[in-house]
Amino acid sequence: MEIDIIISDQPLDVQSCLNKVADNAAGGIDIFVGTVREWTRGRKVVRLEFEAYEKMAVQEMRKIAEKAVDEYELCKMAIYHRVGRLDIGEIPVIIAASAPHRGAAFEACRYAIDTLKETVPIWKKEIFSDGEVWVSATP
Amino acid sequence: MEIDIIISDQPLDVQSCLNKVADNAAGGIDIFVGTVREWTRGRKVVRLEFEAYEKMAVQEMRKIAEKAVDEYELCKMAIYHRVGRLDIGEIPVIIAASAPHRGAAFEACRYAIDTLKETVPIWKKEIFSDGEVWVSATP
């Protein structure tokens, strides 16, 4: 199967994602790994919480992967997203693209993460020691 | 240490490379993984053989990583290259870059693999069922 989409409340594994996109026709694989930063906009993060409208999020992630495979002539693409509580350094998202040539793999990964952040119904709450905020919700 | 350079005749491990560049200040990590393709220019590959001028290759790889860390304001960068015999699907190269923001990680990885292919003294021989060729050596 050329596309693999996962939303999980368990830690995401980069090696599994890589194995899913490995392909004898691929000369290059690009993998984007999001990680939880300790500081954001000058405030120290305690943890993040991700919530998804899972049924729809999986559909939107699949749309992104299908378009990427088609447009960049990929061998395979995988998009994994974590939900629930995440500590500093943990991985909210992994995107992997394999392609005969490396340029396509890079461009597809970048397209996928940029688009995921715009269209996929997943929400991130930043928890600080003195409050919390749903990211991008209000001005 | 913000830069990790390895040339090895043992299989390269993506998870180790990821662990090396993980950083609490990083919001994104990009990893490029080269893989041995089964077909190249219409010919079926039996295996590849990589040879390095190791002392100089490590220096040139370090130059690339130092320039990338500096230019793209990375947290960390790792460049691993395999030497010896590789079968289809094996990994000749892994490049990983962590950065506060994802754009820098993508651009740094791409810069690094593009430059590595131009400047690092490593040579690839493609072995086919009916012959072999040092890649790019002759017109």
Add this chain to the structure above:
Amino acid sequence: MNVNILAFGITKEILGSRSLNLDLPLDNGATVEDLREYLFEKYPELKKLNSLGIAQGTVYAQDDDRLNPAEEIALIPPVSGG
């Protein structure tokens, strides 16, 4: 018109529930935009959001799409995955 609404992220906190059954004072020709206006009136905090999308049947709806009470309707505040 009676609809079931799912609310996520900050909208879940504003509505006080992830899932809500609403009796709307709207007739069968009501649109997505009518629902949004109704919600803005009932939950004025929603007006402070940068955007408020509405999905119907797990697909982003347009403002002039007709509401279909048989479908799952969801409030989509600004997304922030990744």
Add this chain to the structure above:
Amino acid sequence: MNVNILAFGITKEILGSRSLNLDLPLDNGATVEDLREYLFEKYPELKKLNSLGIAQGTVYAQDDDRLNPAEEIALIPPVSGG
């Protein structure tokens, strides 16, 4: 001038050895370009390569750099890593 040459990739096959000691008919002012010309004459197959770089002390040398027999000198045919 007596120099030690390392050869990699296709140059190793052309020279028949990874490491070679050469007695060059060149004086102490000889340059990298002089060495390349000497090698082209002695191993004409080298002329068929897309390029032939020379490193001295593990650093790419320029054509007009002087040869330093105390340094490690290496033949760098077109690289193809990655």
